[in-house]
Amino acid sequence: MAALVALLAPPGPMDGICDALTDWSAAGMIEPFLWIDAARWTAPTPPVGVTPGLFVNTGRRLGTSLEHVVTQQQFERVRLVVLVPAVAGAPGVDQETEHAVHQAILRTAAVPTVELIRAVVTRPASGPVAADLTREGWHNVILAPEESRGPGLGHSALPASTDPLDIGAEAAAQLAGLTGLWRGLRAAPLDGAAAPFGHSLRLARSWYRNLDSREVEDTVRTQMLSTADGVPLPRLHGSQAVYIDDAQRACSDMASAVLGRHASLFRGERVAPAPVDADKVGPGKALSMLFGFIKASMTMAPMKWYSLVLGDVQGATANRVQSLVFGQDPSSYEVVASGSLAGGRADWREVGRAAGNLDHLLDDAGPRAHEGTGDFTPVWVDFVESGLTLVDAGERSYAKPIPVGTERGVLRTMSDCVPSPQQQFTRIPPRVASAIGISTVRASDPLGIRTLQLRLRGLGDQPSLARDADTTLRELEQWQNRYAHTYSAGFGGMLGQGLMNTAEEVQQLLARLSGGDRVDLSDARTQARQRTIASWMRGLLIGLLALVVVLCVLTGLSILTWWGALLAGLAGVLAWFGGSLVLFLQGQRDLFRDLTKRKAAMSQVQADEQNLRTAMRDLRRFTEGYGQFQEWSRVLSVVIHQPFGEVARVRTDTPEVEQGLPLNVRVGKAETRPESAAEVVNLLRRDLFTTGWLSGPWQATLNDAGNRLGPRAYDLTQNPRLMFAQRSGVQESWLGAWADLLEREGIGPASGNQLWAAAMQRLSQPEYQHRLVAGVRLTGAAEPVSQEEFLGGVGDPVTPPAASRFGDGVLSREAQLDGRAGAVEVSWPLSVSQGLSRRALLVQLSEAAPEYTFNLGERLRPERPRQANDLVPEMPFSYTDDAGASVPMPQRRTVTPPADGMVF
Numbered sequence: 001m002a003a004l005v006a007l008l009a010p011p012g013p014m015d016g017i018c019d020a021l022t023d024w025s026a027a028g029m030i031e032p033f034l035w036i037d038a039a040r041w042t043a044p045t046p047p048v049g050v051t052p053g054l055f056v057n058t059g060r061r062l063g064t065s066l067e068h069v070v071t072q073q074q075f076e077r078v079r080l081v082v083l084v085p086a087v088a089g090a091p092g093v094d095q096e097t098e099h100a101v102h103q104a105i106l107r108t109a110a111v112p113t114v115e116l117i118r119a120v121v122t123r124p125a126s127g128p129v130a131a132d133l134t135r136e137g138w139h140n141v142i143l144a145p146e147e148s149r150g151p152g153l154g155h156s157a158l159p160a161s162t163d164p165l166d167i168g169a170e171a172a173a174q175l176a177g178l179t180g181l182w183r184g185l186r187a188a189p190l191d192g193a194a195a196p197f198g199h200s201l202r203l204a205r206s207w208y209r210n211l212d213s214r215e216v217e218d219t220v221r222t223q224m225l226s227t228a229d230g231v232p233l234p235r236l237h238g239s240q241a242v243y244i245d246d247a248q249r250a251c252s253d254m255a256s257a258v259l260g261r262h263a264s265l266f267r268g269e270r271v272a273p274a275p276v277d278a279d280k281v282g283p284g285k286a287l288s289m290l291f292g293f294i295k296a297s298m299t300m301a302p303m304k305w306y307s308l309v310l311g312d313v314q315g316a317t318a319n320r321v322q323s324l325v326f327g328q329d330p331s332s333y334e335v336v337a338s339g340s341l342a343g344g345r346a347d348w349r350e351v352g353r354a355a356g357n358l359d360h361l362l363d364d365a366g367p368r369a370h371e372g373t374g375d376f377t378p379v380w381v382d383f384v385e386s387g388l389t390l391v392d393a394g395e396r397s398y399a400k401p402i403p404v405g406t407e408r409g410v411l412r413t414m415s416d417c418v419p420s421p422q423q424q425f426t427r428i429p430p431r432v433a434s435a436i437g438i439s440t441v442r443a444s445d446p447l448g449i450r451t452l453q454l455r456l457r458g459l460g461d462q463p464s465l466a467r468d469a470d471t472t473l474r475e476l477e478q479w480q481n482r483y484a485h486t487y488s489a490g491f492g493g494m495l496g497q498g499l500m501n502t503a504e505e506v507q508q509l510l511a512r513l514s515g516g517d518r519v520d521l522s523d524a525r526t527q528a529r530q531r532t533i534a535s536w537m538r539g540l541l542i543g544l545l546a547l548v549v550v551l552c553v554l555t556g557l558s559i560l561t562w563w564g565a566l567l568a569g570l571a572g573v574l575a576w577f578g579g580s581l582v583l584f585l586q587g588q589r590d591l592f593r594d595l596t597k598r599k600a601a602m603s604q605v606q607a608d609e610q611n612l613r614t615a616m617r618d619l620r621r622f623t624e625g626y627g628q629f630q631e632w633s634r635v636l637s638v639v640i641h642q643p644f645g646e647v648a649r650v651r652t653d654t655p656e657v658e659q660g661l662p663l664n665v666r667v668g669k670a671e672t673r674p675e676s677a678a679e680v681v682n683l684l685r686r687d688l689f690t691t692g693w694l695s696g697p698w699q700a701t702l703n704d705a706g707n708r709l710g711p712r713a714y715d716l717t718q719n720p721r722l723m724f725a726q727r728s729g730v731q732e733s734w735l736g737a738w739a740d741l742l743e744r745e746g747i748g749p750a751s752g753n754q755l756w757a758a759a760m761q762r763l764s765q766p767e768y769q770h771r772l773v774a775g776v777r778l779t780g781a782a783e784p785v786s787q788e789e790f791l792g793g794v795g796d797p798v799t800p801p802a803a804s805r806f807g808d809g810v811l812s813r814e815a816q817l818d819g820r821a822g823a824v825e826v827s828w829p830l831s832v833s834q835g836l837s838r839r840a841l842l843v844q845l846s847e848a849a850p851e852y853t854f855n856l857g858e859r860l861r862p863e864r865p866r867q868a869n870d871l872v873p874e875m876p877f878s879y880t881d882d883a884g885a886s887v888p889m890p891q892r893r894t895v896t897p898p899a900d901g902m903v904f
Contacts, residue, residue, distance in 0.1 A: 002076045002186050004034060004111075005179050006053070006066060008101055009083040010131075011039040012090040014121065016168025017083065017175065018056075023660075026059025029210065029667070030176065031183050034069055035061075036101065038093045051104045066101065070108045077113035078105055079179050079188060082138075084131050086122035086856045088162040092131025115190060117179065119143055120201070120856070121171045124809045125160040128858035134199040134851050139190050141845070142854060143174040144205040146807040147663045150792030151207060151827075151842060157809040173662045177206025177843050189828035189843045196848035203806045203822070203846040206664065207794045211787070213670035213836030216677070216772055220763070221756055223681040224688065225644040230413050232689040234393050241393045241401075241691065244409040247416045248485035250402045254386045255491035259498075261398060262379045266498060266621050268614040273603040342500065343454065348447045349729070351503055352623025355616055376625050377724040380632050384698070387487055387636050390417050394692025401691075408691065411487075418488040418637040419443045421743045425479045429468045435459060441476075443483035444633040447496040447626065452476065488633045495629055499622035506619055509612040513605070537580055544576040627728035634739040643697040644752030661779070668776040668790050670836060676771050684759050697751035704750055705738050760835040769836055795831035795840025806846055812855040821849045 009018070024030045036053040051066035070078065080102060084092050105114050120133055120142040134140040147170065148155035161167055175181065180188035196202070233241050244250045259266075346354075385396040393401040393408035401408040411417055424442045433439040436455040441448045453476065459469035483489055548569055555565040661667065705723055706716030713734050716722055726735035762768060775784030806822040808815075815821035826845040831838065 004075045005079045006034040007081050008036045010093050013085050013164045014083045016164030017172045020168040020172035022056050030181050032057035071110045075111050078111045079115040082118045084118050084120045086120050086129045088127040089130045122856050123161050128860045129856050130860040139195050140201045141204045144203045149663050170662050173665045178204050184832050184839045185841050199851050200848040202848045206843040208665045209791050209794045209840040210667045211838040216670045216672045217835050224684050231410050234689050234691045236691040241408045241410050242404050243412045251487035252490045258382045258386050259494050267618050270611050271607050273607040347451045355619040375725050380724045388694045392694040414640045418640050419483050420641040427475050432468050444488035444492045446493045502619045506615045540576050540579050547572040631728050631735045631739045638742040642746050645746050645749040668778045670773045671775045672772045673774045700751040701747045763835050764833050794842045795829050810854050815853045821853045
């Protein structure tokens with residue numbers, strides 16, 4: 001607010017002016033002003049320090065003080081207006097009070113300029129005048145008591161009246177134009193003008209026009225920013241994009257390209273089993289194994305020796321994994337290992353929680369570094385930009401428009417990219433929803449749709465729910481077919497398929513490591529051969545022992561000498577050892593084959609264990625990424641379907657004044673023709689919808705996220721791209737809260753206002769105004785009038801010559817005969833356009849003339865102490881005119897200003 005209007009008024013008829021201005025303020029027609037009632041104090045004790053008053057704004061009166069209002073806001077100027085009643089002998093504001101209020105403003109030292117105006121309110125033949133009409137150093141202005149529809153249309157004198165209600169509206173309209181009270185027209189004709197010298201008066205009148213074109217602007221804005229009719233065809237250098245016929249293929253290609261570029265963020269590398277080479281058995285090891293086998297053969301435990309040689313690596317690993325993942329968290333193990341997701345018993349959220357629990361348990365199986373599972377920033381940047389590109393054919397970092405021949409292609413409807421929040425499936429009967437635990441599902445949630453289908457089919461064996469479930473299932477399939485081709489559904493389907501494949505891989509690895517599909521690597525033939533070799537070994541050893549006994553007997557009978565027996569025994573031992581060695585080496589080929597198999601199995605187990613860790617991490621990543629995708633698809637859906645916010649209603653209506661307006665005040669609403677509006681809208685849309693037109697609304701929405709989420713999201717206001725790193729389903733995340741806010745309140749009007757401001761600059765041009773404003777409907781009128789007839793020349797820089805005189809009703813007889821006092825000296829037009837709306841004002845002022853030039857009725861001398869320098873007697877001379885009325889003689893007097901300063 002550049003200026004403050006302070007109205008100082010005495011009690012009585014001037015109260016009607018305050019009431020009229022307050023009513024118009026409630027209708028949004030009047031700027032805030034301060035009303036100071038001089039009855040709050042009694043002269044000669046004017047207020048000091050605190051000047052009480054009423055601050056009127058939007059029709060509300062707030063008790064305050066002049067000093068408080070002036071110091072609370074920064075004003076360029078204050079227009080101090082004293083209302084001087086010249087009706088019914090009403091007293092005016094005494095000079096001491098006027099001076100005290102003026103000094104109160106100056107003492108604040110808050111306002112550089114104070115305009116001093118005294119507005120005389122009168123009606124012809126409405127009683128004597130008791131107030132002083134003029135003050136030196138002030139603009140003394142008579143509000144002309146006449147009415148007219150416009151300049152050059154003639155005027156008529158207002159009837160005599162002393163009723164405040166009757167006087168109020170007419171005087172308030174003239175006063176508003178003179179002092180800059182009309183809303184949006186803050187300038188005033190007397191700003192910066194020097195006050196005429198001496199005790200002089202001048203006439204003033206004004207006309208005001210308020211053309212409200214907001215409904216027409218709303219119509220244009222709604223049609224210009226609307227995308228309800230489909231995706232607009234953007235332009236680039238005169239070339240227009242075309243619609244894509246095969247939307248499903250285009251969306252699938254775009255989604256596949258996004259996931260292909262970032263596949264490494266969802267799936268880690270798998271390891272293959274380490275290659276196993278056959279061991280080379282040296283002589284020493286062969287002897288050790290031989291004697292171990294001989295010992296086992298003698299103790300009748302060859303299979304025990306066989307097991308000790310091969311070991312049970314796989315069994316030990318399986319037991320360890322099974323005890324960890326099953327023994328410590330059997331419920332999570334059951335969700336993941338039993339394929340609950342594929343069977344519909346658990347949804348993807350439950351699988352994600354179970355995978356997280358098992359992943360942490362696998363940490364106990366061996367050391368592992370901490371790994372992040374939630375940052376998919378490049379994925380969501382690419383996902384959003386690719387979705388925008390499908391609609392506006394803009395080129396972005398990785399996203400390139402779909403080529404259709406030599407032109408860029410766009411989807412036909414917004415729903416081909418992402419279905420709107422209102423297009424989710426909700427037709428699930430309450431009792432069915434209670435039984436299956438699902439009440440709604442989105443088109444971008446294929447895993448949720450699959451779980452819902454499986455659970456609905458599972459209700460077939462419940463007679464009370466089977467019929468409703470079957471009906472819901474058919475409606476669900478029809479709804480799914482309608483949106484299965486969209487970009488978000490295709491992206492979610494690919495991401496969901498990766499999640500299910502990973503869950504199946506984890507299930508297989510857990511089954512293999514838990515021993516579910518573990519096989520016995522040693523077959524029955526190998527075991528039988530081991531027993532046969534052991535029998536031959538025992539036979540050879542028994543033969544050796546029998547030879548030793550025979551040799552001992554023969555030696556004891558002296559048949560053989562000891563040397564002969566020793567040599568024979570040594571030969572027997574060598575024969576036994578050689579035979580056993582040959583038998584062992586030739587017979588244990590199966591042993592070494594099994595040993596190689598077992599090492600390969602151990603390598604496979606180690607690889608499976610490492611792959612299980614990686615697959616479990618991938619399962620967590622897929623579920624985390626799938627959850628984030630659900631939130632980002634919600635965000636993209638709102639931005640795509642409401643890129644400019646809610647455009648149907650962009651303002652709040654204010655009350656209308658339906659009656660009681662003077663003739664010089666005209667308020668009307670613009671009307672347009674549908675074909676004219678459509679023509680202008682098409683011209684505006686050509687410039688608005690260029691390739692990449694969604695970048696502005698998207699960036700404005702992202703930048704505004706921190707402000708809308710509140711203080712806790714302060715970091716987002718500094719770096720909005722932090723939103724892409726937010727997780728889903730965690731308390732500290734902003735992503736879910738932002739998606740909820742957008743679905744509940746929309747993206748806000750920021751982006752739409754920015755584009756509309758640029759469009760309004762074009763609409764302000766006369767060419768567009770004439771096209772759009774077909775007529776103006778006045779308040780209470782049956783038929784509209786043309787814009788030119790409504791304005792009637794108000795606001796035009798050139799005033800018609802016919803409007804160059806005031807009425808003679810308040811002029812003295814001599815002035816009427818002279819003809820100069822009623823001439824218009826100053827015509828002050830002002831016009832302010834805001835889009836198609838227009839406010840116009842025309843104020844006319846006569847030449848300043850001495851007080852005796854005007855005849856406002858019988859003059860009553862106000863009671864005051866006689867001044868020594870008065871040049872006229874206390875009671876003025878008067879004479880009787882032809883009608884018998886008493887007319888005061890012209891008089892001059894000098895008023896001594898207060899001792900603390902003079903005002904010129």
